[in-house]
Amino acid sequence: MKFRQLAIKNVIGNRHQYSAFFLSSTFSIMxxxxxxxxIFHPDVIHGEIMGGSGVRIGMMICEYIIFIFSFFFVLYSLSAFLKARKKEFGLLFLFGFTKSQxxxxxxxxxxxxxxTSSAAGIGLGILFSKLFFMAISHIMKVSNPIGFYIPVKAAFITGGGYLILFLLITVLSMRRVGRDEIVQLMQASKQPKTMPHASRWLVLLCAACLGAGYVLAYMMDVRSMIITMQPIVILVIIGTYFLFTQLSVAVMNLLKKRKSIHYHSTNMIVISQMAHKIKDNARVLFLVTLLCAVxxxxxxxxxxxxxxxRQQLIDHQPQxxxxxxxxxxxxxxxxxxxVKRIIHQHHLTLDYELKLVGVTAEMTFPKTGKEEKVMLISETDYNMQAARMEGIEPVALSKGSxxxxxxxxxxFMSFGSKGDRVALKAAGEPMQLEFEGERSGMITKAYGPSTYLAVLNNDxxxxxxxxxxxxxxVVVYGYEIKEWESASAFEAAKQIINLVPENKRALIDLRTDSYYAIKQMTALTMFIAIFISxxxxxxxxxxxFFKMFTEIQEDQAQFRALNRIGLTTGELKKIVTSQIGILFYVPCVVGAIHAAFAMKALSNILFFNVWTYAGIVLLVYLAxxxxxxxxxxxxxxxxxxxGATV
Structure with a gap:
C-alpha cells in the first residue's frame, strides 16, 4: 500500500473526528x-458601484480576520488530532515506520x-457568489445588479493562501510527532488520571477578576469608556480561564461532598467523569466561551x-x-x-407643520463659564411642539427664569443648578436670569447658528x-411626514434639496437621507457579520465536537465496564446527554453572561434599552x-x- 492510499484510508477511517473540522474549514474557505x-470584481475595482470602495475595504478587513482565525483554529485542531492518535502512531512504529515516514x-x-476542503469551499463559493452579489446589490441599492463573475485571482489567492496555511501549521505540528517512545505512545490512553484539585487562591482570583470586570462594565459610560474597556476585557479573559481550570473543579468537588446530590440516580458517574472532562477540556471550553461571548x-x-x-434618528431629527x-x-x-407642494405631489401625508420663531443670543452658563450661542423661544411655542412629541414634558416658567x-x-453635560444666575446678552442688552433647569431632547434639528435652546417666560x-x-x-420650518420611511418620501426630499442653493444646503436637514444611509450601512454590516458569526x-x-471524539475510545471502555456491572442503555443515554449538555451549554451560558454585561455597558453609552435586540440574538444563538x-x-x-455493548 502506498503512502497516499494509507493517508486516504486514515482520513476516511477517522471521518467522525474530521467531519466537523472539514465542514468548518470548508465554510471559512467559502x-x-x-x-x-x-473585492476583485471589475465593477468594484473600477468604481462603477457607488460606495463599493468602502465595502471593499470592509471586506478586506474581514478577510484578514477570517485568515488569522483560520490559522489558530487549524493549529489547535491538528494538534488535538495528533495528540489523540498516539496509540495509532505507536502501532505504526511497531510495524517498522520511521519518524520521517x-x-x-x-x-x-x-x-x-x-x-478537499479548499476545492469544496471554492466550489461552494462559486455556486453561491451570484446570490451574494444579488444580496449586496439590493442592500446597496445598485441600479444594475452586480453581474456573475469568477475572478481567477480570487481563486488562486484563496487556494494558495490556505495551502500555505495548512502546510505551515503541519510543519509546526511535526515537532510533536515521533518524540515519544513506543511504550509511551501505546499506553497514552491508559495513563492513570490524578484526581483534579483546585487552588483556593486561584478560585478567589477568578471571582475577583470576573467581579471587577462585571462591575466596571456595569458602571461604564461615555466618559469612562476608553479608560475601562481594555481592563474589562483583560479581567474577563483571566477570570474565564480560571473559571474552567479552577472554579469548575472546585464546584465538582463540592458536589461530591453533597451526598443528597452525589448519590442520586447516575449523578455519581456524571460528576466523577465531568470533573476530569472539564479539567482536561478547560482550554477548549475557555476558547469556546470567548468565541460565544464575541x-x-x-x-x-x-x-x-x-x-x-430608527428611534435614535427620530430623537435627533424630530421632523x-x-x-x-x-x-x-x-x-x-x-x-x-x-416644500408643501412637493410633499403633496408625492401623495404624502403631513402629520404636522412647524413654524418656530426665535432670537439668537449669547448666554454664559454658571458651571462652565463659557459663552454659548442659544436660540431664545417662548414658553408657549416650546410647549406646543413638546405636546406633539413623545417623552417631552412641558415647562412652566416665571418671569426672569x-x-x-x-x-x-x-x-449631556450639566450647565448649572436650579437657582444659579445666568448671564444673557440679547438684542444688544445684557441681563441676568435665574437657571430653572435643563433637559435633553430637541424639538427640532435646525437651530441655525445655535446649539442650545433657551426657553423663556412668554412676557x-x-x-x-x-x-x-x-x-x-430666526425662523425654523419643520414638516413631519407620516410615511417618512417610504421611497416616495426619499424622492420628495431629493427634489426639495435640489431646489436649495448650494451655499444654503447646510441650513436644511433631511431625516430621509440619514435614514437611508444608516439603513444601507447597518444592513450591509449585519449581512457581512452574519457570515463571520x-x-x-x-x-x-x-x-x-472533535474534542469529544478524540476521547471516544476511553469513554467506550469506561461505559463497557459499567455496562457489565448493570448499567442500562437508558442510564447510559442519560449520562452521555448530561455530559454533552454541560460541555455545550456551560460555555454558552458563561458567554451569554459576559455578553449581558457588555450590553449593559452599551446601554449606558447609547442611553436606550438594548435588551430586546440582544435577547433576540441570544434566542437565535441558543436555537x-x-x-x-x-x-x-x-x-x-x-x-x-x-462500543459499550460489544
Missing part, C-alpha cells in the same frame, strides 16, 4: 473566496484535507444599531424635513409653499423679541446551539452504544 470575489504520512493526510456581543451590538437607529431662515419673512433657503434644552442626551421673550429687528430673527459559531461547535447539540449527541451516542 466565505473567504466569496469576499475575495467581490510518519511525518510524511501526516503531511499527506493534512494536505488531503486541505485540498459572537453574542458583536451580533447583539449590530442588531442594536440596526434596530435602534422629516427642517430648515432655518434668517429673517422673519425671508425665503433664502426655500419657499415653504414649494430660563430653561435650557440640550440637543443630545448622549453628550420675557416678547420683551426681547420686540427689541429685535425682524431681519435678525456563523463561521465563529461553527468553529466553536467543531472544537467541542442554533441546540441543533448542534442534538446532532452531536445523536452521533456520539450512536458510537458510544456500539
Amino acid at each position: 466565505i473567504f473566496f466569496i469576499f475575495s470575489a467581490f 510518519l511525518r510524511r504520512l501526516v503531511i499527506y493526510e493534512n494536505m488531503l484535507i486541505c485540498l 459572537i453574542l456581543t458583536a451580533s447583539s451590538t449590530i442588531n442594536v444599531f440596526f434596530s435602534g437607529n 422629516t424635513i427642517a430648515f432655518v431662515e434668517k429673517g422673519l419673512n425671508s425665503h433664502d433657503v426655500i419657499d415653504p409653499d414649494q 430660563t430653561y435650557i434644552v440640550h440637543p443630545y442626551k448622549e453628550s 420675557q421673550y416678547e420683551a426681547i423679541a420686540s427689541k429685535t429687528r425682524d431681519t435678525d430673527k 456563523v463561521l465563529f459559531f461553527m468553529a466553536s461547535g467543531s472544537l467541542l 442554533m446551539q441546540t441543533v448542534y447539540f442534538l446532532v452531536a449527541r445523536h452521533t456520539y451516542l450512536k458510537k458510544i452504544i456500539q
